[in-house]
Amino acid sequence: MPAAVRFGVNYTPSEGWFHHWLDFDLDSVRADLDSVAALGLDHIRVFPLWPYFQPNRTLIRPRAVEQLVRLVDAAAERGLDVSVDGLQGHLSSFDFLPAWTRTWHRRNLFTDPEVLDGQAAYLRTLAAALAGRPGFLGMTLGNEVNQFAAGPHPDPDRATSEEIEAWLTRMLAACEEGAPGRLHLHAEYDATWYQDDQPFTPAQAARHGAVTAVHSWVFNGTAQRHGRTSVPAVHHAAYLIELSKAWADEPHRPVWLQEVGAPQPLVPAEHAAAFAAATLAHVLDCTDLWGITWWCSHDVSRDLADFPELEYGLGLLTNDRRPKDLAYELARAARDHTRAPAVRTTALVVPADPSARSACGPGGRVFDAWFRLVADGARPASVLDVHADDKEHLAARGITEVVTPDQVLPVPHGPHGPHGQDGPQGGTRS
Template sequence: MSHTATPRTPRFGANYTPTQGWFHHWLDFDIDAVRADLDSIARLGLDHVRVFPLWPLFQPNRTLIRPRAVEQLVALANAAAERGLDVNVDGLQGHLSSFDFLPAWTQTWHRRNLFTDPDVVAGQEEYLRTLAAALADRPNFLGMTIGNEINQFSHDPHPDPDRITHTQAEAWLERMLAACEAGAPGRFHLHAEYDAAWYQDGHPFTPGQAARLGGATAVHSWVFNGTAQRHGRTGTATEHHAAYLIELAKAWHTDPHRPVWLQEVGAPAPHIPAEHAAHFTAATIANALDCEDVWGVTWWCSHDVSRELADFPELEYSLGLLTNDRAVKPAGETIARVVEEWRGRTYRPAPRTTALVLDTDPVTAPDRSVCAPGGAFFEAWASLTAQGVRPAVVLAEHAHDTARLAARGITATVTPEEVD
């Protein structure tokens, strides 16, 4: 089997954070404000947005999916289309910027497990199917993401998790993806977890699920997870963190050229100070696009959160490519320049011929903390990268599979113990 990566044109987008009312804007939906926001995003040259209905507002009762809310989502998608923007929709919100948004019919007196209760799961299926079906005939509708980092509800450190096994997590993902497909057949449906799926021992959502289920593998890269604290704002591990997650994900792929979507990445202060955000943005994108089979990069986020809104973690107020009054920030200028440089180009990075071997169970990956910042595997990958090696990642059980290695262009392997 030969190495036959397909040249790609990378996609560039933003996670849309409305300037008026943040995601509470669904309560006072103003299509003119949305259009102005989307105008400012489109002026950066971006080609897509990821948007976030708030689940409790769209489905306040298990058998009530509000038609007006669905109409507003379609109106947003139509406004995006008018500006040349494709749309991905996250369904189960779920969790956003430190706040949980769960409908009352899953909480307190009606407390039921989000992932295993038959009535809750059936309600989620109908909700996702309804949203997908409402957008199925829109040419700019990319597809559904099941929800934003909903895996955080399943395990520590959530203060009140709905605990499940990895087999229950997989069954839930399969049902939710099937519901999206039923609503909008043939679209680009996927799921997305925060990095506990890659880094946390025993977490029920696993790398294998991310790498096998859905139309692409999504990774969310945040260097406030210990990476920047340990390696500094310009450290190799910091500027290559997104690339590391992309390569780590590929170790579990059964299709050697399955697309990977860098669906969330941002420059969080104070770990990345404001005056260094542009440099970090440019370095992160360049390093991510030095990986093969990257579908695209979607920055978090489009606009800063308004200081009029209370109780957000401090970093959340400054993550935008644009200010809350839609002025372009240095990171936004950087994104616009990168987009212009890539316009009309296809790319196929040179294969990563050396792979770092990860010795873990391929199904449950019980010892994932070795892959986290400070873990032996993470630090070995960063060390190789600092030496200019451009390492891939391969599971130990595949390290001697010559056909699999050849399909990825890998000609040599090295273990963490062998890394200087």
């Protein structure tokens, strides 16, 4: 663990969005990075688009890889470390998958032997090209790749949890082969934590890779149910961090809040800075936090069509590189934060069974109980039900009190009596 929390931003190029790889302009990239570095941040996360870099299963374009290396070097010149996503994948509602995996060449992304060979070669190649660069942090396998594995995706590549386990193991090994000893990890959207039939499981998220990554978005039902200033909305990112620790084998495994943002209209632009300030304060009250990486650096240009409306205004900076009040909140946190959160001694019991994880999502009993505790002034952690009586496990995490959702919340009553079928149900992001 680093001595201090890392503060960074997911880099969205101001010119051409991620399509900038087709017309790569290093001067424009440098100007973007200057505007990020001016905020006092220390890292960025960047997104090569997979079909642009590997248009054929046996063709990884050398020029594209060279451009990625030049971007990483330009960031290092400005004091910015870089984490690189590989299998990209999915960004801002658009899927970017190479033609050799779709339509006439339709093959499962997680199980087809030839696709796996191509993916591993690609990840290994990117990692090896960057291994010697001083500012290179490591690889993330891809952005929210779990959305390809289940609904609500309209054309999912179905896989079992056992097949996902094998996929994660092989792909992380490919990154390690290319760049030994770097910070290699995988990252999913919150269906991993909230959706009962999602084959990417919480245990995999908390046990594979160098750190656990969580992505916090309050448009998953949290802000809709409770409002932008509610306890659940401004503590949602902290909740995911603490929830993830329940499944970790290591008592102090680091957690990276790899994405968090202020989505309009649920968080109107004039309230984004206040939302950020509250979210950051609560996140920084979590122990074992590796870093915070805001989504995103620059607004999407209105010249680009068909994005969901919220995507156009998520930047810390405008499309012409002017910082917003939101940016100053992140800059202030990076400048003023001193790492001193106390250990959380009270833990809420969480079901270890992944088929019951909707209890942890918006509307679920675990979710509601955790935020009831917060509203009452507690600082809850979480613990799996299988460890609730494990004195050694609890002691290693500093937990001295364990409570269940039923001890925190009233027992729900419906037409079928206590725990009736109309009780709270978990929600997932769509």
